[in-house]
Amino acid sequence: MIYNGIDLNFVCRDYLSSLQLLCLCEGLKPLIRLNAYVDQLELYKNFCQQNSLSYYISAYKIIDKDGRIGFSSKKDWTFQESAQGYHYIYLAKDPTLLKSDLDNISDRDFGKLLGYPECCLDAYDCNVNQVRMNKIDFTALTIESSDPASFYVNTLIRYFRYALIQHFPCSVECADSLKMGEQVYTLLQEKYPQIANQFRNQLTCFAIHLGETEIYYANDFTESVSPYGKRIKFSTIKYIQKNELYKDLMEFKEVEIISPRIIKIGDKVVTGEYLRTIIYK
Numbered sequence: 001m002i003y004n005g006i007d008l009n010f011v012c013r014d015y016l017s018s019l020q021l022l023c024l025c026e027g028l029k030p031l032i033r034l035n036a037y038v039d040q041l042e043l044y045k046n047f048c049q050q051n052s053l054s055y056y057i058s059a060y061k062i063i064d065k066d067g068r069i070g071f072s073s074k075k076d077w078t079f080q081e082s083a084q085g086y087h088y089i090y091l092a093k094d095p096t097l098l099k100s101d102l103d104n105i106s107d108r109d110f111g112k113l114l115g116y117p118e119c120c121l122d123a124y125d126c127n128v129n130q131v132r133m134n135k136i137d138f139t140a141l142t143i144e145s146s147d148p149a150s151f152y153v154n155t156l157i158r159y160f161r162y163a164l165i166q167h168f169p170c171s172v173e174c175a176d177s178l179k180m181g182e183q184v185y186t187l188l189q190e191k192y193p194q195i196a197n198q199f200r201n202q203l204t205c206f207a208i209h210l211g212e213t214e215i216y217y218a219n220d221f222t223e224s225v226s227p228y229g230k231r232i233k234f235s236t237i238k239y240i241q242k243n244e245l246y247k248d249l250m251e252f253k254e255v256e257i258i259s260p261r262i263i264k265i266g267d268k269v270v271t272g273e274y275l276r277t278i279i280y281k
């Protein structure tokens with residue numbers, strides 16, 4: 001992703017962060033927050049200087065305790081001088097946005113600064129305790145029907161480094177979130193069509209959620225009608241951790257969806273309070 005002669009991936013080191021930086025530069029986002037290791041700080045500072053951006057670097061460093069960089073729900077703080085961890089770097093075109101006390105800001109106020117829809121901020125406040133207590137993904141609470149959702153709002157596979165929006169939509173039908181996802185995708189298509197295709201190919205998927213570390217998805221899937229509901233066949237499945245369900249999925253390479261919360265793999269019926277299945281198209 002070359003932008004004004006600079007490779008965004010060289011600065012950011014992953015496509016999701018590069019995409020956010022692109023959205024900021026192109027006016028789709030007012031403010032972004034990225035993770036920056038000490039050796040990246042100079043790269044970000046240079047990028048800001050060349051693209052008329054302002055920045056603020058957190059006064060502390062962050063350590064992801066479960067090793068899932070950037071998406072971890074188990075974060076810890078450490079001193080700047082520590083050899084471990086990364087900083088948050090906040091970037092904006094408008095320097096006044098960086099005047100709030102960003103190191104101590106509430107989730108809600110920060111969400112507003114980032115331009116997230118009000119309805120989604122309400123849903124976040126409402127669901128945050130349930131999500132943390134049950135070690136599930138926010139996205140699971142927004143999946144209620146078997147109807148396909150748009151890939152614009154696929155936030156379930158962001159652990160695999162693919163997402164167009166950075167917030168959790170209040171529902172897969174949230175109009176503001178769909179619009180944001182579409183705008184980001186359109187921008188990506190205009191600037192980097194190959195990467196846009198790569199995002200679309202990954203985000204268009206059949207996904208299963210059982211918990212925050214139990215998310216599976218398949219891109220090459222087919223749907224058909226089964227005696228119980230819907231049958232999904234696939235040749236391979238992507239995973240965060242290999243466990244019992246992964247083994248079953250790879251043994252049968254098909255799932256019958258009885259409802260979004262009940263599935264059948266072979267003769268085994270799998271259910272759970274937070275089991276969800278969804279097709280993103």
Ligand SMILES: [Zn+2]
Nearest residue numbers: 119120170174
């Ligand atoms: Zn919403």
